[in-house]
Amino acid sequence: MSPALMRVLRVVVLLSAVRGAPLATVTLPPVILEPVPLEPVAPVPVPSEPVRVDSGADQNISIPINTEKQQQQQQQQQVSLDVDVMLTGELNPNHYPARRAAQVVLHHLNTRYGSPYWWGALRQVHKATAEALGDSGRKYSLEVTLQDQISGTKETCTAEVVFPGGPAGGPPQVTTSYEGKSEINTQAQEEALYNQYNTSQNLLSGHNLPDSYGHVAPGMEPFWHLGGVASSFVMLKESSENTLYNMAQVVSVTQLATENNQLRFNYDVLLHEMVSQEIIHWKLLASWSPQEGVKASQMELLPKCHHCEPPQEH
Amino acid sequence: MKESEALQRSGSEYNFGSYQRLEAIYNWMDTLVAEHPKLVTKVLIGSSYENRPMYVLKFSTGGTNRPAIWIDTGIHAREWVSPATGIWTANKIAVDYGKDASLTSLLNTMDIYMLLLANPDGYSYTHDNDRMWRKTRSRSPGSNCRGADPNRNWDSGFGGPGTSRNPCSDLYHGPSANSEVEVSNVVNLIKAHGNFKSFISVHAYSQLLMYPHGYSCKDIPDMAELDTVGQAAVKKLASLYGTRYEVGSICKIIYPASGGSIDWAYDTGIKYSFAFELRDTGLSGFLLPANQIIPTASETWLALKHIMEYVRDNPYYTQH
Numbered sequence: 001m002s003p004a005l006m007r008v009l010r011v012v013v014l015l016s017a018v019r020g021a022p023l024a025t026v027t028l029p030p031v032i033l034e035p036v037p038l039e040p041v042a043p044v045p046v047p048s049e050p051v052r053v054d055s056g057a058d059q060n061i062s063i064p065i066n067t068e069k070q071q072q073q074q075q076q077q078q079v080s081l082d083v084d085v086m087l088t089g090e091l092n093p094n095h096y097p098a099r100r101a102a103q104v105v106l107h108h109l110n111t112r113y114g115s116p117y118w119w120g121a122l123r124q125v126h127k128a129t130a131e132a133l134g135d136s137g138r139k140y141s142l143e144v145t146l147q148d149q150i151s152g153t154k155e156t157c158t159a160e161v162v163f164p165g166g167p168a169g170g171p172p173q174v175t176t177s178y179e180g181k182s183e184i185n186t187q188a189q190e191e192a193l194y195n196q197y198n199t200s201q202n203l204l205s206g207h208n209l210p211d212s213y214g215h216v217a218p219g220m221e222p223f224w225h226l227g228g229v230a231s232s233f234v235m236l237k238e239s240s241e242n243t244l245y246n247m248a249q250v251v252s253v254t255q256l257a258t259e260n261n262q263l264r265f266n267y268d269v270l271l272h273e274m275v276s277q278e279i280i281h282w283k284l285l286a287s288w289s290p291q292e293g294v295k296a297s298q299m300e301l302l303p304k305c306h307h308c309e310p311p312q313e314h
Numbered sequence: 315m316k317e318s319e320a321l322q323r324s325g326s327e328y329n330f331g332s333y334q335r336l337e338a339i340y341n342w343m344d345t346l347v348a349e350h351p352k353l354v355t356k357v358l359i360g361s362s363y364e365n366r367p368m369y370v371l372k373f374s375t376g377g378t379n380r381p382a383i384w385i386d387t388g389i390h391a392r393e394w395v396s397p398a399t400g401i402w403t404a405n406k407i408a409v410d411y412g413k414d415a416s417l418t419s420l421l422n423t424m425d426i427y428m429l430l431l432a433n434p435d436g437y438s439y440t441h442d443n444d445r446m447w448r449k450t451r452s453r454s455p456g457s458n459c460r461g462a463d464p465n466r467n468w469d470s471g472f473g474g475p476g477t478s479r480n481p482c483s484d485l486y487h488g489p490s491a492n493s494e495v496e497v498s499n500v501v502n503l504i505k506a507h508g509n510f511k512s513f514i515s516v517h518a519y520s521q522l523l524m525y526p527h528g529y530s531c532k533d534i535p536d537m538a539e540l541d542t543v544g545q546a547a548v549k550k551l552a553s554l555y556g557t558r559y560e561v562g563s564i565c566k567i568i569y570p571a572s573g574g575s576i577d578w579a580y581d582t583g584i585k586y587s588f589a590f591e592l593r594d595t596g597l598s599g600f601l602l603p604a605n606q607i608i609p610t611a612s613e614t615w616l617a618l619k620h621i622m623e624y625v626r627d628n629p630y631y632t633q634h
Contacts, residue, residue, distance in 0.1 A: 249601060
């Protein structure tokens with residue numbers, strides 16, 4: 001790389017910093033992590049011809065320098081030298097940017113199609129591309145295989161995930177080609193479960209699903225699944241390009257009286273956010289019927305208690 | 315009583331398919347040494363913050379300071395399947411020596427060091443207080459929050475991306491590199507030994523096999539070789555139950571993470587440095603059912619063996 005190019009690059013990087021554009025990418029939740037200090041002299045290999053940014057082969061930014069427009073695009077592109085890059089173009093489907101976006105797809109599908117007998121998970125990302133949107137949002141286009149964690153059946157679909165930009169942020173918007181579960185044999189199980197628990201007496205309650213040893217009490221599996229599906233409402237709205245959520249545990253589930261033909265349950269759940277490694281405590285109200293599917297409301301974040309040492313119930 | 319909460323059976327009747335408390339694991343280690351005295355010794359490498367002994371199992375058929383392989387499990391307290399896998403693996407090595415030709419040839423020229431509980435304070439805390447605890451239990455001056463992330467405390471890009479300087483964070487890197495005694499105990503042993511050829515750290519969950527770096531997404535010089543070894547290892551892992559693992563550098567596959575153990579090991583010249591993230595991919599997460607311990611350990615063993623055999627067959631010298 002020529003010294004002239006290096007100078008151009010340095011100027012581009014410094015100019016963006018001077019203008020106050022958010023150049024140092026905080027790619028991790030800001031409440032937890034420190035921004036990476038910019039190293040404007042970090043050498044970044046720049047090819048002599050424009051090359052499409054590709055996260056697969058080379059994490060160094062390949063910056064086209066031939067046109068002014070391309071230079072502008074590079075300035076707008078958030079750059080965190082040598083650490084993390086908000087990549088655009090074709091992504092390596094096995095690397096984390098594609099996988100985080102794909103996980104969001106699964107949370108979305110669970111809110112639409114999940115039930116005590118259908119709980120989807122990401123199995124594999126086949127293809128992924130990302131593009132910057134005009135309003136500083138970003139859009140991922142994905143091809144994924146998802147798997148129902150209960151029956152094991154797999155399906156492939158395409159999806160688009162838009163992470164809104166700007167300081168307000170907001171939940172990601174997801175569209176998919178998925179058209180619903182191909183097998184319908186969960187219907188009988190769902191109706192049986194619904195009828196069994198559609199009562200105002202002997203309301204169900206449970207806790208620690210799974211327990212410390214990974215065990216789910218007999219008969220409680222559907223309510224573990226339901227907790228996971230309902231948690232997807234929270235995990236979907238909390239997701240960004242800097243998060244990867246799974247439900248870690250149902251701390252407690254308490255059934256309330258049926259209302260409007262929906263079974264209702266108060267859930268207390270622990271979510272595991274992989275990027276910060278935090279365990280995040282949420283309460284929510286889940287309602288469900290075979291006809292209406294799962295809905296979550298009254299979602300409330302509970303504060304992390306640093307002084308608490310609650311004894312673990314086994 | 316839950317079937318998975320099996321009574322601790324003493325000695326050679328240890329139940330490998332269950333999660334045990336720290337005391338039971340320590341008792342079992344003594345039994346293993348007693349049953350295989352010519353192969354296994356227990357080495358005290360120091361104490362934890364709360365003064366629990368830290369023991370390494372050394373598998374050696376003799377020699378003096380032979381080239382060695384390091385394996386640690388349980389550095390993150392809540393990742394129970396990691397030490398559970400370590401225990402099964404230690405037993406497997408002891409039992410198969412003399413029976414498995416490849417393992418026997420390996421141990422005839424190299425030593426294996428296994429630290430089964432790299433974070434004994436944290437592990438104990440997950441049994442008695444908070445199943446989701448991750449860090450050590452050290453006290454931070456000026457904070458009510460305890461513990462540092464022991465896998466952000468190594469002297470490799472310390473304090474860089476993927477860490478926090480907030481003591482209440484699960485990614486708190488600690489006041490300085492090697493501030494956590496659990497980390498410095500290992501660093502001192504590795505440095506004093508000076509002849510480790512491989513450093514393998516076992517975590518959970520996500521089903522990944524990773525190589526350095528975490529503190530930088532730039533490819534390391536040995537990336538192609540480590541990737542090839544990793545791909546072959548996970549292929550063998552998958553051959554048992556079809557369990558799918560991804561392979562790549564920490565920074566690209568999972569996230570930037572600075573101050574990690576395998577980055578430190580690699581940067582000190584231990585070329586074959588790898589990190590495992592075991593089962594599953596999020597369904598049970600940290601709460602992996604006990605009936606998956608032995609399947610997890612069995613499939614992981616195939617990958618571990620592949621790596622160890624490769625290390626045996628590819629000796630190298632490091633300039634220090």
